[in-house]
Amino acid sequence: MTIDQTIQQLINECIHRGMIEPMDEVYVRNQILSLLHLEGFSIDESEFVEKHEDDDPDLIIPSLLEEIIQYAVKHNVIEDFLDAKEILSANVMNCFLASPSIINQKFYEKYSVSPKGATDYFYTSSKNSNYIQMNRIKKNIVYKAPTEYGELDITINLSKPEKDPKQIAKERMAPKTTGYPVCLLCKENEGYAGRIGHPARSNHRMIRLNIRGEEWFLQYSPYVYYNEHCIVLSKEHRNMLISRETFGRLLDFVEYFPHYFIGSNADLPIVGGSILSHDHYQGGRYDFPMALAKEENPFTVVDFPNVSCSIVKWPMSVIRIRGSKKEELIELADRILGHWKSYSDPEVDILAYTGDTPHNTITPIARIRNGQYEMDLVLRNNRTSDAHPLGIFHPHADVHHIKKENIGLIEVMGLAVLPARLKNELVEVEKFLLDEPNEVADYHLEWAEQLKQKYAGRVDTENVEEFVRLEVGNKFLRVLMDAGVFKRDEQGKAAFRTFIQSLNKK
Structure with a gap:
């Protein structure tokens, strides 16, 4: 053409x-x-x-x-480098977009009929405008891996484009900026043309929300990892903080949008995800593996007889609370947070503080299920040691060849976001198992040899990919087990029960 x-x-x-x-x-x-x-x-x-x-x-x-x-x-x-192409692409699509005020007006007109209709409109608009980059997202390798805790979601992330040498050189030569927008989540990104080193956002729009008397903004992730992957961000550029107000905001959000879940990364380094400098949450219309996990060990907390509580059968340490009264759940979640922040059990390596440095916090997730409010409270600890310098409750060294990065909200719920390098590296592992010429990376070699022994006599060209994918799922399960503060062995289960019992001590 x-x-x-x-x-x-x-x-x-x-x-x-x-x-x-x-x-x-x-x-x-x-x-x-x-x-x-x-x-x-x-x-x-x-x-x-x-x-x-x-x-x-x-x-x-x-x-x-x-x-x-x-x-x-x-x-x-334009010049032939990534940011120049991204800026022009966003500018072209901005020609088709209404102003934020018009989009917000349409959103709330649809919301008055149906919250789902409103988000359907905004999600479709975000895809049509190419703000959500579906052509790149469809490159991701996505599958499910069966485990004793249910099926885990595995994604090899191929959606974010790699920087070419010209782009890298441009970024090195670019003058220092004024810091506007301050970060990638700030409201000032809406309609921002972009620059070298800062993504184009001309085609970006946000929905204004009033949550507990504050202005918040709803947007979708440009690289959605699951259906209708949204981000809810504070108008104010302020640090992440898990508090009573956090629980209230999460439950308010699912009351406004009962077809969505919403959760927050934890607020400490190592266990807090990638961006701790801007208060924000992530949600969407998707049932994560953790949400589908079975409940076990039901218990009651004094003063909260109407709130059902249980431990979730999950490789990480999760308390699930459920009830019909929102304020009761907020109160109980706040009590659990306060108690956990000061809780120590040296027998299982849990220390609340090193000097004045705190280690304990929570990754909370909220949803409405069967007409009741529900929250999952994932207990986190970011302490390090000589044996585990990146974190005691962080992926350990023997799984770093698959996953080394922080375990944030999305991984906590059972979706592995794995690095793009694995696409080609796992093909080499498959060749190794088939005794074909290969270039297995050194850091995969021990694992590849273990797989060859495990699947000896069973591997062929028809099933080798299935076996390798299953074993990647097992590695991700190990990642989650490493991140669990109370392990799923007898000692860990007993220690978890001791913590639960301590909630009722005055």
Whole structure:
């Protein structure tokens, strides 16, 4: 296709999806022509070909954008490096988007009919605008791995583009900025054009929320790891903090959006996920493995007879509380948090403090299930030792070849986000098991030899991928077991029961 045909096809697709009205066609076309430094426009209707109906609808707009970006690079409209291409792509799609006020108005009009209808609208809009980068997300390797705790979700993350040498050089040479926006989650990212080293956000929109008297913002993740993966962020750039107010906000959110769950990363390094400098939560419309896990050891906490409590059968240490009265759950969660923050049990390596440095905190998750409020409180500890310098309750060295990064909210709930390097590295492990020429990385070699012994006489070209994927799942299970503060052995279970009993001591 010519560039004019590609532009027209993009416009037609966006009209078809209701992003703009037919009356907007000429205006939007001229905006795009300006971005591409084009002074004229002409297409031969007889040669114009629309995308086929059997094309993946999530990929039609991204593929047309890619053609436009390739044209811009070829004709020196932009330089050939990542950020320049991202900025132009976002600017093109911004031509099809209404202002934040209009999008918020439409959202709340739909919300008055159905909360689900409102989020459906905003999620679809975020995909159509290519803010959610579906063409990259579909590259991820995704599967489920069976374990005694249920099926774990495994994702090898291939969605984030690798920086090319030109991009890296540009970032090194870029002048220091004024720090605007302060971070990737700040509200000032909405509509921000982007710059070298800071992603393009021209096509980014947020929904305003009032949560407990504060202004918060709802957006979707550009690289969703699960269905309708959303982020809820504070208007104020402030550090993450798990507190009574956190529990209240989480339960308020699921009351507003009962078809979503929401959770928070913990608020300490090592156990707190990637961004601790901006208070935010993550949610979505997905049942994680932990949410589906069975309950065991039910118990009651004094002063809370109407709240059902239990331990969750999960490799990490999780207390589940459930009730019909929101404020009772907030009160109990706050009591458990306060007690845990000062709790020590040296027999199982749990110390609340080293000097004045705190180690204990909680990763909380909220949902509404069967008409009741429900919270999972995952006990975390970030202490380190000489044997485990990255964290006693962190993936240990023998699983680092698969997963070394912090175990944040998403992993806690049973979804492994594994590094892109594994895509090719696991293929080499498969070749090793098949006795084919291979280049197994040194850090995988011991594991590969263990697998060869385990599956001796059973591996062939038809099942080798299945076996390796199963064993990656087992490694992720080990990651979660390492992160559990009370282990699932007899000593750990007894120690967990002791902590539960201590909740009732005055």
